Amino acid sequence: MKRLSGFAIFAAVCLLLPVIFPDNYYVTVVxxxxxxxxxxxxxxxxxxxxxxxxxxxxxxxxxxxAYSSAILTxxxxxxxxxxxxxxxxxxxxxxxxxxxxxxxxxxxxxxxATLGLGIIVHIFFVQADELTGGPDGISGLPTxxxxxxxxxxxxxxxxxxxxxxxxxxxxxxxxxxxRAGRALSAVHGSxxxxxxxxxxxxxxxxxxxxxxxxxxxxxxxxxxxxxDFVSPESFxxxxxxxxxxxxVLGGLGSTFGAVMGxxxxxxxxxxxxxxxxxxxxxxxxxxxxxxxFLPEGLFVSLKNRAAxxxxxxxxxS
Amino acid sequence: xxxxxxxxxxKQFGGLKAISDLSFSVPENIIFSIIGPNGAGKTTLFxxxxxxxxxxxxxxxxxxxxxxxxxxxxxxxxxxSRTFQNLQVFLNMSTIENVMVGCHLRSKAGLLAxxxxxxxxxxxxxxxxxxxEEALHFCGLSEYKDRPAAGLPYGLLKKLEVARSLASRxxxxxxxxxxxxxxxxxxxxxxxLIKRICESGITVLLVEHNMTLVMEISQRVLxxxxxxxxxEGPPEQIQKNPDVIAAYLGE
Numbered sequence: 001m002k003r004l005s006g007f008a009i010f011a012a013v014c015l016l017l018p019v020i021f022p023d024n025y026y027v028t029v030v031x032x033x034x035x036x037x038x039x040x041x042x043x044x045x046x047x048x049x050x051x052x053x054x055x056x057x058x059x060x061x062x063x064x065x066a067y068s069s070a071i072l073t074x075x076x077x078x079x080x081x082x083x084x085x086x087x088x089x090x091x092x093x094x095x096x097x098x099x100x101x102x103x104x105x106x107x108x109x110x111x112x113a114t115l116g117l118g119i120i121v122h123i124f125f126v127q128a129d130e131l132t133g134g135p136d137g138i139s140g141l142p143t144x145x146x147x148x149x150x151x152x153x154x155x156x157x158x159x160x161x162x163x164x165x166x167x168x169x170x171x172x173x174x175x176x177x178x179r180a181g182r183a184l185s186a187v188h189g190s191x192x193x194x195x196x197x198x199x200x201x202x203x204x205x206x207x208x209x210x211x212x213x214x215x216x217x218x219x220x221x222x223x224x225x226x227x228d229f230v231s232p233e234s235f236x237x238x239x240x241x242x243x244x245x246x247x248v249l250g251g252l253g254s255t256f257g258a259v260m261g262x263x264x265x266x267x268x269x270x271x272x273x274x275x276x277x278x279x280x281x282x283x284x285x286x287x288x289x290x291x292x293f294l295p296e297g298l299f300v301s302l303k304n305r306a307a308x309x310x311x312x313x314x315x316x317s
Numbered sequence: 318x319x320x321x322x323x324x325x326x327x328k329q330f331g332g333l334k335a336i337s338d339l340s341f342s343v344p345e346n347i348i349f350s351i352i353g354p355n356g357a358g359k360t361t362l363f364x365x366x367x368x369x370x371x372x373x374x375x376x377x378x379x380x381x382x383x384x385x386x387x388x389x390x391x392x393x394x395x396x397x398s399r400t401f402q403n404l405q406v407f408l409n410m411s412t413i414e415n416v417m418v419g420c421h422l423r424s425k426a427g428l429l430a431x432x433x434x435x436x437x438x439x440x441x442x443x444x445x446x447x448x449x450e451e452a453l454h455f456c457g458l459s460e461y462k463d464r465p466a467a468g469l470p471y472g473l474l475k476k477l478e479v480a481r482s483l484a485s486r487x488x489x490x491x492x493x494x495x496x497x498x499x500x501x502x503x504x505x506x507x508x509x510l511i512k513r514i515c516e517s518g519i520t521v522l523l524v525e526h527n528m529t530l531v532m533e534i535s536q537r538v539l540x541x542x543x544x545x546x547x548x549e550g551p552p553e554q555i556q557k558n559p560d561v562i563a564a565y566l567g568e
Binding site for chain 2: 171174175177178179180181182183185186188189190192193194195196197198199200201207208211253
């Protein structure tokens with residue numbers, strides 16, 4: 001199983017961290033945010049990195065999952081898992097219906113359309129206050145329980161969110177290295193050639209759009225239960241942009257690139273707090289420096305450099 | 318038996334008739350070449366046959382089935398494949414992955430099955446790899462299989478496009494100027510490759526400017542001039558045809 005050895009190490013580290021540092025703020029509190037962001041970045045990378053279709057509205061699907069869970073459990077008293085499934089079904093239908101016309105667009109036009117989608121959904125969260133609670137949001141979600149065990153502490157949430165994140169990473173790695181993943185890369189590489197190889201490019205794009213949206217939706221439901229609160233600002237246009245930045249920062253088209261990008265973008269603000277007023281300034285500066293010197297993204301560039309160094313060492317000896 | 322039949326095909330771009338009233342048939346298991354001066358409409362014809370362009374009027378039949386206006390991927394499913402004059406290699410993949418995309422039609426794992434990586438997917442993946450290696454071997458690319466396609470020289474990229482198409486096991490292969498930009502040795506290799514492709518039971522439709530190559534390997538040649546059929550027949554006849562000579566050399 002050489003193929004998944006990287007994943008095995010990654011999973012082991014993630015699962016062991018809270019055992020080694022049980023009361024560390026960065027592990028059990030910041031860790032939860034990181035896992036949600038990693039899941040979202042990995043799902044967006046499937047669409048953006050592999051299939052080459054940009055989305056500036058990914059936060060919309062994340063938000064739809066969160067709001068579905070909040071509304072259905074609180075206002076309609078649905079079981080949290082059932083609410084999650086309803087939310088996913090809603091997003092499945094919505095994203096499928098939207099995918100065909102939207103993904104017919106390319107480049108800047110696709111960016112505009114997905115941007116519009118994100119903004120419309122956000123406006124809905126803010127304006128439909130009878131349903132969504134408006135700008136104040138909704139609080140007081142019921143506790144999620146798994147096999148009769150209530151998930152009511154940071155450490156339990158750590159393992160739930162970590163498992164879901166690992167599952168999404170595993171799915172992404174599997175897809176990348178499969179017939180479906182090659183079809184995505186082919187669409188990215190040359191749509192005409194992909195069609196000539198018998199690939200229904202419209203279908204491939206639409207399926208990955210839906211798949212990626214579903215991954216984000218379920219992350220949204222889990223996030224809502226973990227936070228015990230939903231409000232529109234978590235799902236704004238800015239968060240969509242942040243997700244795109246995570247994917248690009250780590251390296252487009254690499255699952256672990258998305259993981260690394262999400263990790264860095266989530267942890268940097270926490271670390272930079274010591275600079276107080278200069279926090280945002282230094283944050284921006286770090287991003288610029290990384291992109292100027294490692295334009296293919298942090299993970300991908302470092303991996304390529306390591307590969308070059310290894311091959312040099314081999315040919316040298 | 319007739320594999321491909323074109324009837325009264327016409328394509329108009331604004332005021333320009335790129336193809337006008339073109340009819341011809343391609344029998345099975347031969348190398349059929351299309352020649353003509355630059356701008357004669359050869360690549361346009363290929364784009365019409367593979368539905369990248371929709372014809373203004375006329376119809377195209379492949380294996381006795383009308384394919385006019387079908388989307389390109391459906392035409393590919395019927396067994397037609399092509400290479401491109403301006404390369405369309407997937408530069409974001411390795412050599413073998415490019416060819417594995419060619420195996421798309423011969424495998425069936427879907428998105429969900431791939432995500433979960435069912436045992437059937439693992440089995441199929443091995444089979445796809447084997448088929449791709451076979452196609453790479455056929456085109457003499459085995460030693461480059463794990464290289465990123467973006468790093469291959471031009472001549473090998475052209476071969477890679479052929480290997481990718483062959484991996485889909487087409488009945489008809491359209492090759493758009495495969496010899497353009499190749500040196501003499503590479504052209505001779507290409508000549509052998511095209512012959513072997515035809516011997517393996519694939520009909521080849523060739524657009525090419527290299528006359529020596531065309532006359533050596535084709536069983537039939539069609540000459541296009543200003544989008545019209547100028548002549549069609551065996552290469553010996555075409556070489557002697559006064560209209561063809563006039564079109565190429567001027568009067």
